[in-house]
Amino acid sequence: MIANYGYKDGSGEYYISIDTDKCIACAVGRACLDACPKQMFEVITDDYDDEVIWVKKPNCRTLAYDCADCKPASGYTAAALPCVAACTPGAIKHSW
Protein backbone atom coordinates (compact mmCIF):
# COMPACT_ATOMS: atom_id res chain seq x y z
CA MET A 1 0.00 0.00 0.00
CA ILE A 2 1.19 3.52 -0.76
CA ALA A 3 0.36 5.63 2.26
CA ASN A 4 0.36 9.40 1.84
CA TYR A 5 0.82 11.26 5.11
CA GLY A 6 0.42 15.00 5.21
CA TYR A 7 -1.90 17.64 3.82
CA LYS A 8 -2.50 20.29 1.20
CA ASP A 9 -3.30 23.86 2.16
CA GLY A 10 -3.01 27.34 0.72
CA SER A 11 0.76 27.27 1.00
CA GLY A 12 1.29 24.04 -0.88
CA GLU A 13 1.13 20.26 -0.84
CA TYR A 14 3.05 18.50 1.90
CA TYR A 15 2.92 14.73 1.64
CA ILE A 16 5.37 12.01 2.50
CA SER A 17 4.52 8.82 0.60
CA ILE A 18 5.57 5.46 1.99
CA ASP A 19 5.27 2.35 -0.15
CA THR A 20 4.70 -0.13 2.66
CA ASP A 21 5.20 -3.14 0.37
CA LYS A 22 8.84 -2.02 -0.06
CA CYS A 23 9.09 -1.05 3.59
CA ILE A 24 8.18 -4.51 4.97
CA ALA A 25 11.42 -6.14 3.92
CA CYS A 26 13.72 -3.30 4.96
CA ALA A 27 17.31 -4.31 4.30
CA VAL A 28 18.90 -1.48 6.23
CA GLY A 29 17.22 -1.91 9.60
CA ARG A 30 14.86 1.05 9.40
CA ALA A 31 17.64 3.57 8.84
CA CYS A 32 14.98 6.24 8.25
CA LEU A 33 14.16 6.30 11.97
CA ASP A 34 17.52 7.80 12.86
CA ALA A 35 18.06 9.65 9.58
CA CYS A 36 15.14 12.03 10.06
CA PRO A 37 16.42 15.06 12.00
CA LYS A 38 12.97 15.47 13.56
CA GLN A 39 12.51 11.76 14.38
CA MET A 40 9.15 11.82 12.60
CA PHE A 41 8.97 8.12 11.72
CA GLU A 42 8.00 5.21 13.91
CA VAL A 43 7.42 1.51 13.36
CA ILE A 44 3.84 0.24 13.54
CA THR A 45 2.10 -3.04 12.84
CA ASP A 46 -0.32 -2.39 9.97
CA ASP A 47 -3.74 -3.93 9.33
CA TYR A 48 -2.12 -6.95 7.69
CA ASP A 49 0.19 -7.64 10.63
CA ASP A 50 3.25 -6.37 8.77
CA GLU A 51 5.75 -4.11 10.49
CA VAL A 52 6.07 -0.89 8.51
CA ILE A 53 6.94 2.71 9.26
CA TRP A 54 4.58 5.65 9.29
CA VAL A 55 4.75 9.34 10.05
CA LYS A 56 3.79 10.02 13.66
CA LYS A 57 0.29 11.49 13.86
CA PRO A 58 1.22 14.92 15.29
CA ASN A 59 3.81 15.39 12.53
CA CYS A 60 1.23 14.71 9.78
CA ARG A 61 -0.31 18.09 10.57
CA THR A 62 2.91 20.05 10.73
CA LEU A 63 5.02 18.69 7.86
CA ALA A 64 5.50 22.15 6.34
CA TYR A 65 7.35 23.22 9.48
CA ASP A 66 8.90 19.91 10.54
CA CYS A 67 10.45 19.38 7.12
CA ALA A 68 11.46 23.02 6.65
CA ASP A 69 15.17 22.29 7.05
CA CYS A 70 14.97 19.59 4.40
CA LYS A 71 13.41 21.71 1.66
CA PRO A 72 15.18 22.70 -1.58
CA ALA A 73 15.90 26.13 -0.11
CA SER A 74 18.20 24.41 2.38
CA GLY A 75 20.22 22.94 -0.47
CA TYR A 76 18.72 19.47 -0.64
CA THR A 77 17.61 17.75 -3.82
CA ALA A 78 14.69 15.31 -3.52
CA ALA A 79 16.97 12.27 -3.71
CA ALA A 80 19.37 13.64 -1.11
CA LEU A 81 16.79 14.26 1.61
CA PRO A 82 17.99 12.42 4.73
CA CYS A 83 15.00 10.06 4.93
CA VAL A 84 14.93 9.34 1.18
CA ALA A 85 18.68 8.72 1.05
CA ALA A 86 18.56 6.42 4.09
CA CYS A 87 15.68 4.37 2.66
CA THR A 88 17.54 2.06 0.30
CA PRO A 89 14.39 0.02 -0.51
CA GLY A 90 13.10 3.24 -2.10
CA ALA A 91 9.89 3.30 -0.08
CA ILE A 92 9.94 6.98 0.94
CA LYS A 93 9.08 9.84 -1.39
CA HIS A 94 8.20 13.50 -0.81
CA SER A 95 5.72 15.68 -2.67
CA TRP A 96 8.15 18.61 -2.79
Place this chain on the structure above:
Amino acid sequence: MITAGIDMGSRSVKVVLLDGDKVKKAHLMLPGELDADQAAEKAYDDALAAAGLKRSDVKAVFATGAGRKQVAFASEGITEMTAGAKGANFMFPNCRTVVDVGAEEGRGIKTDAEGRATDFAGNEKCAAGAGSFAEAMSRALQLTLKEFGDASLKSDKTIPMNAQCTVFAESEVVSLIHSATPKEDIAKAVLDAVASRVCAMVRRVGIEGEVVLIGGMVHNDGFVQSLKTAMDVDSISLPEMPEYISALGCALIAAERQH
Protein backbone atom coordinates in the same frame (compact mmCIF):
# COMPACT_ATOMS: atom_id res chain seq x y z
CA MET B 1 -21.14 -16.77 12.74
CA ILE B 2 -21.84 -13.27 14.04
CA THR B 3 -19.15 -10.59 13.90
CA ALA B 4 -19.31 -6.93 14.83
CA GLY B 5 -17.71 -3.85 13.37
CA ILE B 6 -17.63 -0.61 15.35
CA ASP B 7 -16.71 2.68 13.71
CA MET B 8 -15.76 5.20 16.38
CA GLY B 9 -16.06 8.35 14.32
CA SER B 10 -15.34 11.82 15.61
CA ARG B 11 -19.06 12.64 15.69
CA SER B 12 -20.90 9.33 16.05
CA VAL B 13 -20.52 5.65 16.83
CA LYS B 14 -21.68 3.18 14.18
CA VAL B 15 -22.18 -0.50 14.86
CA VAL B 16 -22.78 -3.25 12.29
CA LEU B 17 -23.61 -6.80 13.32
CA LEU B 18 -22.91 -9.26 10.53
CA ASP B 19 -24.24 -12.80 10.22
CA GLY B 20 -22.00 -14.41 7.59
CA ASP B 21 -22.23 -11.81 4.84
CA LYS B 22 -25.67 -10.51 5.79
CA VAL B 23 -26.15 -7.39 7.89
CA LYS B 24 -28.16 -8.40 10.96
CA LYS B 25 -28.33 -4.97 12.54
CA ALA B 26 -26.87 -1.54 11.87
CA HIS B 27 -27.01 0.94 14.68
CA LEU B 28 -25.89 4.55 15.01
CA MET B 29 -25.43 6.54 18.14
CA LEU B 30 -24.45 10.18 18.48
CA PRO B 31 -22.37 10.43 21.62
CA GLY B 32 -23.73 13.10 23.90
CA GLU B 33 -20.75 12.95 26.20
CA LEU B 34 -17.00 13.02 25.93
CA ASP B 35 -16.48 9.52 27.29
CA ALA B 36 -15.83 7.51 24.13
CA ASP B 37 -15.51 4.22 26.07
CA GLN B 38 -19.03 4.53 27.42
CA ALA B 39 -20.41 5.64 24.05
CA ALA B 40 -18.95 2.51 22.42
CA GLU B 41 -20.31 0.23 25.16
CA LYS B 42 -23.77 1.77 24.92
CA ALA B 43 -23.92 1.71 21.11
CA TYR B 44 -22.80 -1.94 21.04
CA ASP B 45 -25.24 -3.04 23.74
CA ASP B 46 -28.11 -1.17 22.05
CA ALA B 47 -27.32 -2.82 18.71
CA LEU B 48 -27.15 -6.28 20.33
CA ALA B 49 -30.46 -5.71 22.13
CA ALA B 50 -32.13 -4.55 18.91
CA ALA B 51 -30.87 -7.67 17.13
CA GLY B 52 -31.88 -9.96 20.03
CA LEU B 53 -28.30 -11.05 20.64
CA LYS B 54 -25.97 -11.36 23.63
CA ARG B 55 -22.28 -10.46 23.72
CA SER B 56 -21.44 -14.16 23.88
CA ASP B 57 -23.16 -14.70 20.51
CA VAL B 58 -20.57 -12.52 18.77
CA LYS B 59 -17.44 -14.30 17.62
CA ALA B 60 -15.27 -11.22 17.10
CA VAL B 61 -15.51 -7.46 17.49
CA PHE B 62 -13.22 -5.23 15.38
CA ALA B 63 -13.07 -1.45 15.69
CA THR B 64 -12.13 1.32 13.29
CA GLY B 65 -12.28 5.12 13.19
CA ALA B 66 -10.44 7.91 14.93
CA GLY B 67 -11.35 6.53 18.37
CA ARG B 68 -10.83 2.83 17.66
CA LYS B 69 -8.25 2.46 20.42
CA GLN B 70 -10.90 3.46 22.94
CA VAL B 71 -13.06 0.43 22.22
CA ALA B 72 -11.72 -1.70 25.05
CA PHE B 73 -13.80 -4.78 24.19
CA ALA B 74 -12.66 -4.91 20.53
CA SER B 75 -10.18 -7.67 19.79
CA GLU B 76 -8.50 -5.71 16.98
CA GLY B 77 -8.30 -2.19 15.55
CA ILE B 78 -8.38 -1.58 11.80
CA THR B 79 -7.52 1.70 10.05
CA GLU B 80 -10.28 3.69 8.36
CA MET B 81 -8.64 3.08 4.97
CA THR B 82 -8.69 -0.71 5.23
CA ALA B 83 -12.23 -0.79 6.64
CA GLY B 84 -13.63 1.72 4.14
CA ALA B 85 -12.09 -0.05 1.15
CA LYS B 86 -13.43 -3.43 2.29
CA GLY B 87 -16.94 -2.14 2.93
CA ALA B 88 -17.17 -0.20 -0.33
CA ASN B 89 -15.88 -3.16 -2.33
CA PHE B 90 -18.49 -5.42 -0.67
CA MET B 91 -21.29 -3.07 -1.72
CA PHE B 92 -19.84 -2.33 -5.17
CA PRO B 93 -17.49 -5.13 -6.34
CA ASN B 94 -16.22 -3.04 -9.29
CA CYS B 95 -15.24 -0.18 -7.01
CA ARG B 96 -11.59 0.84 -7.35
CA THR B 97 -11.73 4.38 -5.95
CA VAL B 98 -13.29 5.13 -2.59
CA VAL B 99 -13.96 8.67 -1.42
CA ASP B 100 -14.67 8.80 2.29
CA VAL B 101 -16.00 12.09 3.65
CA GLY B 102 -17.07 12.05 7.26
CA ALA B 103 -17.57 14.74 9.86
CA GLU B 104 -13.97 15.68 10.56
CA GLU B 105 -11.85 13.91 7.97
CA GLY B 106 -11.89 13.12 4.30
CA ARG B 107 -9.74 10.68 2.38
CA GLY B 108 -9.27 9.12 -1.02
CA ILE B 109 -8.54 5.40 -1.18
CA LYS B 110 -7.55 3.22 -4.10
CA THR B 111 -8.61 -0.41 -3.73
CA ASP B 112 -7.95 -3.67 -5.55
CA ALA B 113 -10.54 -6.28 -6.63
CA GLU B 114 -10.45 -7.93 -3.18
CA GLY B 115 -11.22 -4.68 -1.38
CA ARG B 116 -7.69 -4.22 -0.09
CA ALA B 117 -6.55 -0.60 0.16
CA THR B 118 -3.53 -0.07 -2.09
CA ASP B 119 -3.05 3.69 -1.89
CA PHE B 120 -4.55 6.45 0.22
CA ALA B 121 -4.31 10.14 0.95
CA GLY B 122 -6.14 11.93 3.71
CA ASN B 123 -6.95 15.36 4.99
CA GLU B 124 -5.11 15.24 8.29
CA LYS B 125 -4.98 18.91 9.03
CA CYS B 126 -8.40 20.48 9.45
CA ALA B 127 -12.11 20.15 8.84
CA ALA B 128 -12.19 22.27 5.68
CA GLY B 129 -12.37 19.16 3.50
CA ALA B 130 -15.01 17.40 5.55
CA GLY B 131 -18.62 17.45 6.69
CA SER B 132 -18.27 19.72 9.70
CA PHE B 133 -17.10 22.52 7.40
CA ALA B 134 -20.33 22.27 5.39
CA GLU B 135 -22.27 22.06 8.65
CA ALA B 136 -20.66 25.24 10.03
CA MET B 137 -21.34 27.10 6.81
CA SER B 138 -24.99 25.95 6.70
CA ARG B 139 -25.38 27.36 10.22
CA ALA B 140 -23.99 30.69 9.03
CA LEU B 141 -26.65 30.69 6.29
CA GLN B 142 -29.33 29.62 8.80
CA LEU B 143 -30.21 26.55 6.73
CA THR B 144 -30.52 22.92 7.74
CA LEU B 145 -27.99 20.61 6.10
CA LYS B 146 -30.72 19.23 3.82
CA GLU B 147 -31.81 22.74 2.80
CA PHE B 148 -28.17 23.69 2.31
CA GLY B 149 -27.52 20.79 -0.11
CA ASP B 150 -30.78 21.37 -1.99
CA ALA B 151 -30.12 25.12 -2.24
CA SER B 152 -26.74 24.57 -3.88
CA LEU B 153 -28.39 22.52 -6.64
CA LYS B 154 -30.44 25.57 -7.63
CA SER B 155 -27.33 27.63 -8.41
CA ASP B 156 -25.28 27.57 -11.58
CA LYS B 157 -22.79 30.22 -10.44
CA THR B 158 -19.17 29.51 -9.60
CA ILE B 159 -17.88 31.65 -6.75
CA PRO B 160 -14.36 30.73 -5.61
CA MET B 161 -13.81 30.46 -1.86
CA ASN B 162 -10.20 31.14 -1.07
CA ALA B 163 -10.06 30.51 2.66
CA GLN B 164 -8.50 27.18 3.62
CA CYS B 165 -9.72 27.26 7.19
CA THR B 166 -13.26 26.93 8.52
CA VAL B 167 -12.96 30.06 10.63
CA PHE B 168 -11.77 32.26 7.76
CA ALA B 169 -14.20 30.65 5.32
CA GLU B 170 -17.04 31.63 7.63
CA SER B 171 -15.85 35.24 7.33
CA GLU B 172 -15.99 34.87 3.55
CA VAL B 173 -19.53 33.52 3.78
CA VAL B 174 -20.56 36.44 6.00
CA SER B 175 -19.04 38.86 3.44
CA LEU B 176 -21.04 37.18 0.68
CA ILE B 177 -24.22 37.45 2.78
CA HIS B 178 -23.53 41.17 3.31
CA SER B 179 -23.05 41.69 -0.41
CA ALA B 180 -26.53 40.21 -0.95
CA THR B 181 -25.26 37.09 -2.74
CA PRO B 182 -28.15 34.60 -2.96
CA LYS B 183 -27.99 31.76 -0.41
CA GLU B 184 -28.10 29.26 -3.25
CA ASP B 185 -24.90 30.64 -4.76
CA ILE B 186 -23.13 30.73 -1.38
CA ALA B 187 -24.18 27.14 -0.63
CA LYS B 188 -22.78 26.01 -3.99
CA ALA B 189 -19.56 27.96 -3.39
CA VAL B 190 -19.06 26.22 -0.03
CA LEU B 191 -19.78 22.72 -1.35
CA ASP B 192 -17.62 23.33 -4.43
CA ALA B 193 -14.78 24.30 -2.06
CA VAL B 194 -15.17 21.11 0.02
CA ALA B 195 -15.40 19.02 -3.16
CA SER B 196 -12.28 20.68 -4.55
CA ARG B 197 -10.25 19.82 -1.43
CA VAL B 198 -11.55 16.25 -1.36
CA CYS B 199 -10.86 15.91 -5.09
CA ALA B 200 -7.25 17.04 -4.62
CA MET B 201 -6.72 14.14 -2.19
CA VAL B 202 -8.40 11.65 -4.50
CA ARG B 203 -6.32 12.81 -7.46
CA ARG B 204 -3.22 12.14 -5.41
CA VAL B 205 -4.07 8.42 -5.38
CA GLY B 206 -5.61 8.52 -8.87
CA ILE B 207 -9.16 8.04 -10.08
CA GLU B 208 -9.76 4.56 -11.46
CA GLY B 209 -12.74 2.31 -12.14
CA GLU B 210 -16.03 2.74 -10.29
CA VAL B 211 -15.96 5.63 -7.81
CA VAL B 212 -17.84 5.08 -4.55
CA LEU B 213 -18.56 7.84 -2.04
CA ILE B 214 -18.99 6.78 1.58
CA GLY B 215 -19.54 8.68 4.82
CA GLY B 216 -22.19 11.06 6.02
CA MET B 217 -21.69 13.62 3.21
CA VAL B 218 -23.42 11.19 0.82
CA HIS B 219 -26.68 12.55 2.23
CA ASN B 220 -25.84 16.00 0.86
CA ASP B 221 -27.05 15.96 -2.76
CA GLY B 222 -25.38 19.28 -3.48
CA PHE B 223 -21.99 17.96 -2.36
CA VAL B 224 -22.37 14.83 -4.49
CA GLN B 225 -23.01 17.02 -7.54
CA SER B 226 -20.07 19.30 -6.71
CA LEU B 227 -17.78 16.29 -6.25
CA LYS B 228 -18.89 14.76 -9.54
CA THR B 229 -18.05 18.01 -11.31
CA ALA B 230 -14.71 18.44 -9.50
CA MET B 231 -13.63 14.86 -10.23
CA ASP B 232 -14.91 15.09 -13.80
CA VAL B 233 -16.59 11.67 -13.64
CA ASP B 234 -19.91 10.61 -15.16
CA SER B 235 -21.20 8.94 -12.03
CA ILE B 236 -20.42 8.32 -8.39
CA SER B 237 -21.95 5.25 -6.75
CA LEU B 238 -23.70 5.93 -3.46
CA PRO B 239 -24.35 3.15 -0.94
CA GLU B 240 -27.69 2.98 0.86
CA MET B 241 -26.32 3.48 4.37
CA PRO B 242 -23.14 5.41 3.65
CA GLU B 243 -22.11 6.17 7.22
CA TYR B 244 -22.04 2.45 8.07
CA ILE B 245 -19.68 1.32 5.30
CA SER B 246 -16.50 1.45 7.41
CA ALA B 247 -18.21 -0.43 10.27
CA LEU B 248 -19.41 -2.97 7.69
CA GLY B 249 -15.87 -3.36 6.32
CA CYS B 250 -14.62 -3.85 9.84
CA ALA B 251 -17.17 -6.61 10.52
CA LEU B 252 -16.29 -8.29 7.19
CA ILE B 253 -12.57 -8.30 8.04
CA ALA B 254 -13.42 -9.69 11.49
CA ALA B 255 -15.33 -12.53 9.81
CA GLU B 256 -12.50 -13.23 7.34
CA ARG B 257 -9.94 -13.50 10.12
CA GLN B 258 -11.97 -16.11 12.00
CA HIS B 259 -11.47 -18.64 9.17
